[in-house]
Amino acid sequence: MADPIQRVDVAIVGAGVSGIGMAMHLRTRMPHLSFVVLEARSAIGGTWDLFRYPGVRSDSDLFTYGYASKPWTDDDAIAAGDKILRYLDEAVTEHGLHDAIRFGRRVRAASWSSPDATWNLTVDGPDGPERVEAGWLLATTGYYRYDHGYTPPFAGLDRFGGRVVHPQHWPADLDLEGRSVVVVGSGATAATLVPALADGSASHVTMLQRSPSYFLSLPREDRLNRRARRRLSPMRAYAWTRRKNVAMTAFFYSLCRARPALMRRLLVRGVARQLPAGYDVATHFTPRYDPWDQRVCVLPGGDLFAAISAGRASVVTDTIATFTEYGIRLDSGAELAADVVVPATGLELLALGGMTVSVDGRTVDPATRVVYKSAMLADVPNLVFVFGYVNASWTLKVDLIGEWLCRCLAHMTRHGYDTARPAEPDPAMPTAPMLGLDAGYVRRGSHLVPKQGTGVWRVPTAFRDDERRFRRDPVDDGVLRFSRVRSRTG
Known part of the structure; x- marks a missing residue:
């Protein structure tokens, strides 16, 4: 039997390093907003709970992989997976996030309604289908399939x-x-x-x-x-x-x-x-x-x-x-x-955790969209995704996007807005794959992920470039269009 519809300001999909990081920023910077973290598995941690093979560890130093607000105090700079999992659990406890996380919830579809400025989520719950309504949707699902990796068609x-x-x-x-x-x-x-x-x-x-x-x-x-x-x-x-x-x-x-x-x-x-x-x-x-x-x-x-x-x-x-x-x-x-x-032959890329996304009844294919500030999709409102760096620690991008999103939400609160939608870029703008690597998993999955362009549509490889964009550039930059729904403000 389905649970009653839950209404929140923000729905976060995924309780891995990205989802926990975004929840930390919301709890600290926007404490008046309600949010829920929907996690398909039965535990937090994402990659660090899933991968249990011998020796599993980070391939980035934990001083940059850790969250900016939570010091990494272990002696190991390159740390084993179980230490990282304990660090994440500490972060959840210290920020009081346990009550916000709902385990066993796989988001199958997300449908945006412009008249209501609302995301309607279809969720497979432990006791049957569930529905969640949210003003914002944060897709913090990582970038690969959790159910299986890539195995070449080996003969014999x-x-x-x-x-x-x-x-x-x-x-x-x-x-x-x-x-x-x-x-x-x-x-x-x-x-x-x-x-x-x-x-x-x-x-x-x-x-x-x-x-x-x-x-x-x-x-x-x-x-x-x-x-x-x-x-x-x-x-x-x-x-x-x-x-x-x-x-x-x-x-x-x-x-x-x-x-x-x-x-x-x-x-x-x-x-x-x-x-x-x-x-x-x-x-x-x-x-x-x-x-x-x-x-x-x-x-x-x-x-x-x-x-x-x-x-x-x-x-x-x-x-x-x-x-x-x-x-x-x-x-x-x-x-x-x-x-x-x-x-150990690689991963299979998966955009937005595999959930079907639509805006006013029209399906959104991420591969046909251009990314705005590495965090949103052109012409898709109130949806933020997190894709970390391929040449530096993933979590550096998590912190930047978390800070920027809270700036954006504060701006919307001050001005009474409830919708933020990146405009469509110039059709003549040259585009390229979002990921700037020639790895096998990137080549196999390049048709599944969004594209990048120039200016705010570019995906920087340097943290310092992103730091300026997310921390110092104005939220209202003329590309991100803000609006309000009269029926909810009148």
């Missing part, structure tokens, strides 16, 4: 006599004692899994990659932060370290884009220094593309290279011809024996 997979285990759904009872494991892939997930499995009970771990990726080893602990904490309050030390790391990350990215040949040499040399003499770095760790055409993977303490140097892990660069009963036959003719295969 049905003949494989071992076990295939997907990182997104890692079995808690999986026993790898004495087993040979092949991890297929060379991205962040593979680079996390291989050293963790090699340090466990598996007899040997092989990273099978079609082509190499760039890797950067960073210390697990930020020593400068440790010094700052001895001299400053926790909040001031955190803020200083956060600014430092934002600047360092931006400088590294800018240098990669401006001097790709130089950075290619430096990154590859850095890898070679951490591997045994004579190791075939040219084959296994020299990508064919420039740094940051695809994401540069971070290795805490060079753990992957340590596992390779110790002989507990190895890298094979080849392509799969077919699976066999006992493993994988490669196009080179070589065979890899495997008891367990882990396809």
Whole structure:
């Protein structure tokens, strides 16, 4: 039986790092507004609750991945998933958000009614269909499918006599004692899994990659932060370290884009220094593309290279011809024996959590829209989505959008507005994909995500550019059009 219709000022879809961050801003900056957080799963955390594979961790430092208002006080700068989950739970508790979160609620559809200035949400609840009405809709659902990752159509997979285990759904009872494991892939997930499995009970771990990726080893602990904490309050030390790391990350990215040949040499040399003499770095760790055409993977303490140097892990660069009963036959003719295969082969992009969105009865296809300030869609009112940086910590964008949204809501309250709708851009404006990476998951899903253009329609890659746009540029910029519904104000 459906529950009665719930009416709130703001509906947040998703209780992961983005949804919690947006709720924190609303609770702190706009305490008079009512909001609800609708979470399809049974716990908070999003990615950090879903991914339970060995070694799961951040690939950004937690001083920039953490929220601006909540210091990260752990010694680990690159932290394990369980520590991040505890941090998120603390944030929820400290801001009194538990009562606002509704678990087991999957939003299937969101329909905007202009005469009412209202989003009508169709929700699958634990006891049947539910309805929620909201003035604003915040889609904080991440960017990929939670139910499954991407698995290429491997030939002969049905003949494989071992076990295939997907990182997104890692079995808690999986026993790898004495087993040979092949991890297929060379991205962040593979680079996390291989050293963790090699340090466990598996007899040997092989990273099978079609082509190499760039890797950067960073210390697990930020020593400068440790010094700052001895001299400053926790909040001031955190803020200083956060600014430092934002600047360092931006400088590294800018240098990669401006001097790709130089950075290619430096990154590859850095890898070679951490591997045994004579190791075939040219084959296994020299990508064919420039740094940051695809994401540069971070290795805490060079753990992957340590596992390779110790002989507990190895890298094979080849392509799969077919699976066999006992493993994988490669196009080179070589065979890899495997008891367990882990396809760490990427994600599947999903816009707006897969919910159907319509405005006044007309379905909105996100892929046909241009993004406004990286946070709204052209001609779609009162809908904000959060998509973090691909070249820096995701949460930096969460905080900026949260602050900007509260500025926008305060402006609307002062002037009696109830609708904010980005105008349509000039049809002659050149557009490009929203995501500026050449990664496989981006290429596969580029037809699903919005586009970017120029000016306020551009998606900056630099935090400093966004900081100016979100914190200092006027809310009423002539592109975001505000209006009121007379029946609700009269």
